[in-house]
Amino acid sequence: MAELRLGPLLRYVDGSSATFWVEASRPCVVEVRCADGARGEMRTFQIAGHHYALVPVSGLTPGTAVSYEILLDGATVWPLPDSPFPPSVVHTPDGHAAVRVTFGSCRWAAPPADEKDPVGPDALDTLAARIAAAPDGERPDVLLLLGDQVYADEVSDATRAWIAARRGLADPPGNQVADYEEYTRLYYESWLDPEIRWLLSTVPSCMIFDDHDVIDDWNTSASWLADIRATPWWRERVLSGLMSYWVHQHLGNLSPRELSEDLLYAAVRETPDGTDVLRAFAAHADTDPSSVRWSYRRDFGRTRVLMVDTRAARVLEEHRRAMLDPGEARWLREQALDAPGSYDHLLIGTSLPWLLPPLVHDAEAWNAALCRGERGARWARFAEDLRRRADLEHWAAFPESFEALTELIAEAGSGAEAPATVCVLSGDVHHAYIAEPSWPDPGRRPDARVVQLTCSPVHNSIPLSIRLGFRFGWSALGRAIGHRFARHGGRAHPAVDWRKTGGPWFGNQLMTLTLRGRSASLRLEQARIVRGRGGEGGAGGRKGASAGSARLETVEESELTPQ
16 A cells, blocks of 8 residues: 655645645555545656655636645545644635745754754744644745755754665765765655645745755856766765755646646656656756756746746856856846736745845955956965855856846836836845845836845754854945955946845744735744743644744834835
């Protein structure tokens, strides 16, 4: 009898259809039955001995909430027996209601409930507890998970022990993930967390990778790539990372129509074992990143979301460095400018912030100039070493790409049919802030309100160096030092200035945008232990109960546009 190993994850949802991702213990037919009679079924496909299905369901009614169950070969496996959680439901939008977009990045899997959490309560766990306590109350329409869903290079103690029992830790990559099977362990650890499992079964999600999904500072530079490709373990690691990302994250980002047109998905499903097919695809994607597009577009009523791959799509040759290869940059431009007037809000999801603290921005642009040889070979060698040690590889480290994105945002936000807001949503940097650009040239100033919204981490450590460094990076002295870096590197001033209008905030946190018509509001919430008070209630309130209860507490609310 087939058993449910992982999931279900509710992934794509529109007004009349949805997709559901599951992993089963053996080959079987996966069926989704909704309480209103809508249903869908799909036979599993096999990758490296694991059995998955992505089940599309059509015929849903817009503007409704309907519960569902999962069956494997006709036997009900979800909801779980004696589940303490409310029924998993599909909320279908009607195109007129407000859209709530909750986002964040950088999540270490939470430890078991009986273990102390060294980095504090998990913001997604805490969100799940709040929704479970009031299932008819406010909830996100979509979760945007902006990278580092799993950490292949920073595993938990439990996973380290599991790896040691499987292959030992003496050989590289030691206690890091080595192959596809070990990647599946990361997803089990993260997504079998009871609160997360239920949350992802009832709130749709969009995902994109960042570096830790493969390795810290993935694709920093051409010399970094050459060095890591020379190691004996890297090829298996990167192929397994791309394969597991395609299975666990990428497929669910696609609409039913896109799935039906995806040739790789069809090829994997048509063969009894799709491992070799998927591995060949991953190998091609690694050697020729332009052969695949991980970026994608989602429309939620009159809100357009562009999720952008800023890791695999890079051009790394020093004199052509670009955050996006030409095809990817062209795609982003086409999607941002498509059908002007058809959307009120443009959200650009990029794991790496576009606008950083000025000192950090100028240091990265200076470093890029030195690495390119602007000050000679000795400076170039120094700068490459610094780039790797200090993680200098955000948009600012690709100056031409920074300017191109700045120009695109201004163009998309200008004119009689401009959206009300253009929001760049990012994570990565283990704190949260709001930054707003200003265009010195009035002729290039967009009509839309443009903001950089950065929110990280969901559940991770926040070293003192990050707290001090990023605070200083926004200071007047930090800005002045940054200008000196820029002059030394011969960098021209960017086309925009910007200032911090909120934060920095440090903690495990989530941001939520509420978009209604042409108005937009923002809320930042942090997961905190509340001593001596009742929890959020529901099934999620049990975590950390001995020391207090975790709650999401609002630390910032603001209007991005006039009501």
